[in-house]
Amino acid sequence: LFLFFLCCDSQAVIxxxxxxxxxxxxxxxxxxxxxxxxxxxxxxxxxLASVGDLFSVSRLMISNPSNISSPSSPLVPFQxxxxxxxxxxxxxxSSMSISYAGLNYTIKxxxxxxxxxxxxxxxxxxxxxxEVVNPTLVPT
Numbered sequence: 001l002f003l004f005f006l007c008c009d010s011q012a013v014i015x016x017x018x019x020x021x022x023x024x025x026x027x028x029x030x031x032x033x034x035x036x037x038x039x040x041x042x043x044x045x046x047x048l049a050s051v052g053d054l055f056s057v058s059r060l061m062i063s064n065p066s067n068i069s070s071p072s073s074p075l076v077p078f079q080x081x082x083x084x085x086x087x088x089x090x091x092x093x094s095s096m097s098i099s100y101a102g103l104n105y106t107i108k109x110x111x112x113x114x115x116x117x118x119x120x121x122x123x124x125x126x127x128x129x130x131e132v133v134n135p136t137l138v139p140t
Contacts, residue, residue, distance in 0.1 A: 019092075019096075019098060019126075019128055019129050019132045020098035020099065020100055020129045020132065021098055021099045021100075022096065022097065022098055022099075023089035023097050023098060023099040024089065024097065025089050025091060025097050031086050031087060031088035032086070032087050032088070032099075033084065033085075033086055034084070034085060034086075034087065034101075035065060035082040035083060035084055035085070036055075036082070036083050036085055036124050037080065037081075037082060038051060038055075038080075038081055038082075038083050038122060038124075039078045039079065039080055039081070039122065040075035040076065040077060040078060040079040040081065041077065041078070041122075042077050044120075045075075046074060046075045046076075046077065047074055047075055048062050048063060048068070048071055048072070048073070048075065048081075051075075051081065051083065054103075054105070054120065054121075055083045055084075055085065055103060056103055056104070057083060057084055057085075058071075059071035059072070061083075061084050062081050062082070062083050062084075065082040065084070066080070066081035066082050068081065085101040085103075086101055087099050087100055087101040088100075088101075088102075090102065092132055092133065096132075098129070098132070100125075100129070100133070102133075105120070107137075107139050111139050112127070112139050113127035113128075113130045113131050113134075113139060114127040116130065116139075117129075117130055
């Protein structure tokens, strides 16, 4: 499963669709660095290692902007943190390009696009946008 988060240029006034923010491949604002707001949740995401693995970033990259004293500190349920991501404009098909941060996630048995987007990624993306980027994947 290739997962992504809706990202956009903060100066843009473009409203997203459920599939994402459309963009032009020649925009100079691509790629962009930004942060997502994420909360620690039990049972799978109560340490920086698991959150870092989910977003493919190091513990230190999360602990510094989140003001967490040690990258090895355990997290408490619902503890807030800022996770860095990089987004860019990507062609989805011949007529559509959208801005997103591409992340790899291995979907587990029983998961759906909806569960992955709402549970693991806490509504940082929509299930429709995950489907757009993974047109041939059928979760089971």
